[in-house]
Amino acid sequence: MAIVELENVHKIYYLGKAEVHALRGVTFDIERGDFVSIVGPSGSGKSTILNLIGCIDQPTSGTVRINGTATAGLSDRELTNMRHKTLGFIFQSFNLIPVLNVYENIEFPLLLGRDRPGKKEMREWIEYLIEAVGLADHMHHRSNELSGGQRQRVAIARALATKPEIVLADEPTANLDSKTGHSILELMKKMNAELNTTFIFSTHDMNIMSVADHVIRLLDGLVVEDSRTKAAAGGRP
Amino acid sequence: MRILLTIAWRNVRQQKVKTAIIGLIMVIGIMVLVVGNSFMDTAASGIERYYIKNYTGHLMITGKTKGALTLFGFQDLTALEQLVPRIPDYAEVVEFARSLPYVEAVNPQVSAAAVVSRGERTLGATQLFGVVPDQYQSMFPDNVEILEGGFWGPGEQGVLLNKAVAELLEQEVGFTFRPGDRLLFTSASTQTGMRIREVEITGIFRFKQSNVQLDMVSLMDVSNVRALAGMVVGSADPAELTGEERNLLGEIDEENLFGSAESLFAEVIVEEPAAADDDFWFSLLEGTPAAEEATAEDTGAWHFLLIRLKDEKYLKQAEADFASFFAEKGIAAQTRGWRQGAGAMAELSYGIKSVFNTVVLIIAVVAVIIIMNTLVISITERMSEIGTMRAIGAQKSFVRRMIVLETMLLSGISGLVGVAAGGLVLFILNRIGLKATNVFFEIIYGGPELRPTLSLSSVILSLVVIVAVGAVSSAYPTALVMRTSPLKAMESSR
Numbered sequence A: 001m002a003i004v005e006l007e008n009v010h011k012i013y014y015l016g017k018a019e020v021h022a023l024r025g026v027t028f029d030i031e032r033g034d035f036v037s038i039v040g041p042s043g044s045g046k047s048t049i050l051n052l053i054g055c056i057d058q059p060t061s062g063t064v065r066i067n068g069t070a071t072a073g074l075s076d077r078e079l080t081n082m083r084h085k086t087l088g089f090i091f092q093s094f095n096l097i098p099v100l101n102v103y104e105n106i107e108f109p110l111l112l113g114r115d116r117p118g119k120k121e122m123r124e125w126i127e128y129l130i131e132a133v134g135l136a137d138h139m140h141h142r143s144n145e146l147s148g149g150q151r152q153r154v155a156i157a158r159a160l161a162t163k164p165e166i167v168l169a170d171e172p173t174a175n176l177d178s179k180t181g182h183s184i185l186e187l188m189k190k191m192n193a194e195l196n197t198t199f200i201f202s203t204h205d206m207n208i209m210s211v212a213d214h215v216i217r218l219l220d221g222l223v224v225e226d227s228r229t230k231a232a233a234g235g236r237p
Numbered sequence B: 001m002r003i004l005l006t007i008a009w010r011n012v013r014q015q016k017v018k019t020a021i022i023g024l025i026m027v028i029g030i031m032v033l034v035v036g037n038s039f040m041d042t043a044a045s046g047i048e049r050y051y052i053k054n055y056t057g058h059l060m061i062t063g064k065t066k067g068a069l070t071l072f073g074f075q076d077l078t079a080l081e082q083l084v085p086r087i088p089d090y091a092e093v094v095e096f097a098r099s100l101p102y103v104e105a106v107n108p109q110v111s112a113a114a115v116v117s118r119g120e121r122t123l124g125a126t127q128l129f130g131v132v133p134d135q136y137q138s139m140f141p142d143n144v145e146i147l148e149g150g151f152w153g154p155g156e157q158g159v160l161l162n163k164a165v166a167e168l169l170e171q172e173v174g175f176t177f178r179p180g181d182r183l184l185f186t187s188a189s190t191q192t193g194m195r196i197r198e199v200e201i202t203g204i205f206r207f208k209q210s211n212v213q214l215d216m217v218s219l220m221d222v223s224n225v226r227a228l229a230g231m232v233v234g235s236a237d238p239a240e241l242t243g244e245e246r247n248l249l250g251e252i253d254e255e256n257l258f259g260s261a262e263s264l265f266a267e268v269i270v271e272e273p274a275a276a277d278d279d280f281w282f283s284l285l286e287g288t289p290a291a292e293e294a295t296a297e298d299t300g301a302w303h304f305l306l307i308r309l310k311d312e313k314y315l316k317q318a319e320a321d322f323a324s325f326f327a328e329k330g331i332a333a334q335t336r337g338w339r340q341g342a343g344a345m346a347e348l349s350y351g352i353k354s355v356f357n358t359v360v361l362i363i364a365v366v367a368v369i370i371i372m373n374t375l376v377i378s379i380t381e382r383m384s385e386i387g388t389m390r391a392i393g394a395q396k397s398f399v400r401r402m403i404v405l406e407t408m409l410l411s412g413i414s415g416l417v418g419v420a421a422g423g424l425v426l427f428i429l430n431r432i433g434l435k436a437t438n439v440f441f442e443i444i445y446g447g448p449e450l451r452p453t454l455s456l457s458s459v460i461l462s463l464v465v466i467v468a469v470g471a472v473s474s475a476y477p478t479a480l481v482m483r484t485s486p487l488k489a490m491e492s493s494r
Helices: A046-053 A076-086 A102-112 A119-132 A148-160 A178-195 B002-014 B016-056 B090-099 B133-139 B163-173 B222-228 B243-250 B254-271 B278-283 B289-295 B312-329 B338-342 B344-381 B383-391 B396-432 B439-445 B456-483 B486-491
Strands: A002-015 A018-031 A035-039 A061-066 A087-090 A166-170 A198-203 A214-219 A222-228 B059-063 B103-118 B121-131 B144-149 B159-162 B182-189 B193-207 B217-221 B304-309 B333-337
Touching: A002 A046, A002 A198, A018 A046, A018 A061, A018 A198, A018 A214, A018 A222, A035 A046, A035 A178, A046 A061, A046 A166, A046 A198, A076 A087, A087 A148, A102 A119, A102 A148, A102 B002, A119 A148, A119 A178, A148 A166, A148 A178, A166 A178, A178 A198, B002 B016, B002 B396, B016 B338, B016 B344, B016 B396, B016 B456, B059 B312, B059 B338, B090 B103, B090 B304, B090 B312, B103 B133, B103 B163, B103 B222, B121 B133, B121 B159, B121 B163, B121 B182, B121 B222, B144 B159, B159 B163, B159 B182, B163 B193, B182 B222, B193 B217, B193 B222, B217 B222, B304 B312, B312 B333, B333 B338, B338 B344, B344 B383, B344 B396, B344 B456, B383 B396, B383 B486, B396 B456
Parallel strands: A035 A198, A035 A214, A087 A166, A166 A198, B121 B217, B159 B193
Antiparallel strands: A002 A018, A002 A061, A214 A222, B059 B304, B059 B333, B103 B121, B103 B182, B103 B304, B144 B193, B159 B217, B182 B193
């Protein structure tokens, strides 16, 4: 069963009296454990799709389903719960909470829910994540004391903290040099393999999309290519 | 909660400019509030303590009236038209008062205002309290400092002249008044006409704790004050005549009657024009039983019965007991609190406090607006951060609590610093003492000097105000955030 389903999704933004058609009937599925790259030039609709899957925006028409649940009609509280439990976010500008250190930033999403893990279990999991992203020596540093690559590693660890089924990454390497960007992608790939977490990231860098096993190419709000290389993904080619 | 506190505390520390602006406003505002309210509380409690202890007691019983009746008479527009009512059935009332176990002392008083003159020269005016020395001193043992002479003796008449009044009079005559000197006291009202009494000064005194109003008060024997207040058994009221008497009068030629009266009294009127008062007319009846009745003092007539309780906690009970007693006996009397009895000065002090509180309210509103604007700017700067929190699973309630907590933390710290600063200012003011340099400050201070102390009520009020200011200030910025979707909030980071 697809973990993400988009069915004839349209998204129109209204800028004054003008209508901007960001998506013009997008349909695709993403399977559990996919490492998906959504590619396309600026304005093709990549970020809009991530916003819709991330439950921080709603389609003008069409259906978005996450784990079989249509996001349309859910209350703000239900959408927030879904974002908290099912989704993780990695942002282009890292978006760490500036007053918190590395450990606290990763811990933050774990403290938001009611059903938190025990203190010991939480600490061990956070320390595992910090170790996994290679920041054990920077655990108590704040974001302004870290490089761009280090910040994005913290963001990856934070996105994985609640053990979400899907991690959304909006151009995660855009603000990084190519070497660091490559290492970040490697890290995401590693976590994808270790935790079987579905990663969906947008990019317009053609070199980066080669790492993905499922590529969705967009142009002017339409899917122009939906290709899979992962044998286990099944379904469409 | 821990993460909320951590974020709130670190944001307060990190956003130095915002913290400095809001903090400074709050510290100054709270300091002004604490100092001002403590100042007013000290003055008010001083006024209350001194008035109850020295002038009014806890309660004042008077005849029933709707006017603003004080120990100084009516203090409203009816003052000239309305006579201070006497307490009906005084003997019963005072007996009941003395029977109450929580009543410590009672003191009856009459009151009149009089112009003071010597010979034909008007020197000034004084308010007169007609008192019985023993009872007065028993009720208020510490309020009078005798400077010369003393009270009049039992069964005697006299006036104990206030030093402040004496000094005013002395400026006119150019010499110092001494016990044994005599002064003319004249009162006038539309109800009783003009009344004059010549009274000997038995002493000069001053009230130990006084103000501009009390500086005008001299103490006089009850008999003379009653006369000046028109409280005599007989009066100039129209006589009730029988039909036969009216017929008899009808036969009299009025022109002849008044013609003969003029010729009969012409010389007297020319020589003593000022004496055309009750005393003058009563003098015409001299030697007759009617004259005796008409000029007889109404010894049971009192304007006020002042009551000091053993403890202030009995105040409500006393008011209720007297109300029941008056209702049961059908006595047209009422109780009034010390503030009503004290009159304009005490009321003015409380009025000034109200003005101060209004000023504080205006300051609070201005503070709220400034703090709110600062918070809006701060929140706008942090939209991306808040959007991120919402995106990764923070509910609206979490964000709301975070903003309110930040504001409250800042308000709380500023409030405590403000209270501490206010306490320090009050400590210094208490040590140096504030002298009243003019009448205005004397009214505010409730006396010639004020040593303000930090009052608990002002601290509590300050904390309530700071919480309210914090809550109101954060309401709009919070609403602003709540209306913003996580997407909009995050777009700023793209």
